[in-house]
Amino acid sequence: MNFDYMAIWENSDILLNGLSMTLLISAITIPIGVCIGVGICLMRISNNRILRWTAISYIEVIRNVPLLILIFMVFYALPFYGIRLAGLTTGIVCLSMYGGAYFAEIFRGGIQSVPNGQFEACKALGLKYSFYMRRVIFPQLLQYVFPPGTNIALTMIKESSLLSMITVAELTYAAHDINGRTFTPVETFAAIALLYWLISTLFLNLAERLNRKLGGDQIADSITIR
């Protein structure tokens, strides 16, 4: 069969719009996800039983319910309670919540790998919780959480493709759009697959460089989480 590359070229503006939307969504959701992760993690390790169990149930629910169901619930079910979010807002809320649960588990794993003596020393010195968490514990855990954290961030970039189902005009939606106009499925889906591949490879390269400065494990070794 012969390929119709012109179909991609002529519609490249749709593709580029989709690409920038995907990058925008990722640039917004990954930092929010990290913030939610820190919050949930602090709740998860606190001594307050209510906070701890809220965090545990949040993490378990998010990790055991597919993201698509979460997105559909926010998009189709919340309007019945008077909360009507646009597609993009829904996507940002859901992706951040989704990433937050995974980030929380990673931070918790990192904190557990910091020796207990560090906490005891800080308490013995009479340092405040907020102070020693920020200035003593956090710098030590950065190198542990960076490789798995990168994987979660990469997963969030990829999962943003699900937002095409609630009409957010990101890269996958752009492909459906072009395919609907020109009926060239092979070329369009190959094109977006290559674009996604390019984004993730660049992202992983950048992260690997940063990671080498921090001195953590290789990022590729923590691939089993996704």
Next chain:
Amino acid sequence: MDLQFAEIIPKLGPLLWGALYTIFVGLLACGVGVAVGTALLLMKNTRFWILRTFTSIYSSFIRGTPALVQILIFYYALAPLVGINIGPFTAGIMAIGFNSGAYVAEILRGGLSRVPPGQWEAAKALGLPKHKIWFKVILPQVFNSVIPLLVNEFTMVIKITPLLSTITLVELTRASQMLYNETFRPVEVLTLAAIMYFAICFSISQFGEYLQRRSLKFRL
């Protein structure tokens, strides 16, 4: 809005069938995934550099593109490309299986590194041919040590199956979409679907953690 689960309960049949279908598709895809993963592991350990390069490009591609896009490629692009018309069922299982295969290969690689080198040397000293060393000596030990991780991989596969609703496969997500389009009660239907997914994934992942604990207990 008031919740009216009583209205939904009599119509729960399709949802339960969807849940069973999800598990069925997940099992098949996981089977494909383990087969692909094993093949990738073997290819990674050959002396042919072409095969080794192929495996690293393959896992980079699978890891770098969304599962949704992979499913769409299998469903929409494979038929015109190679001329075989596969239905949504085959396309979905193949796509998820090939996706999972890259991750299974990574899990197996971890297991392989835990097999003591003495096993290789002993098998070679006994004069076993190459395929017997792999299939009778090494791989059984690898699989034995990674069973908990493979169980977790199964929950991952279950969590990708909702994407198959885009290619018209009537699994749990699609069944719930059809049900709430019919009853106009998305809150109740989606909540029930979420509970079903939670029940499936949570029980499997708890089982995986149990196996993990047990394997740690009996490790020498």
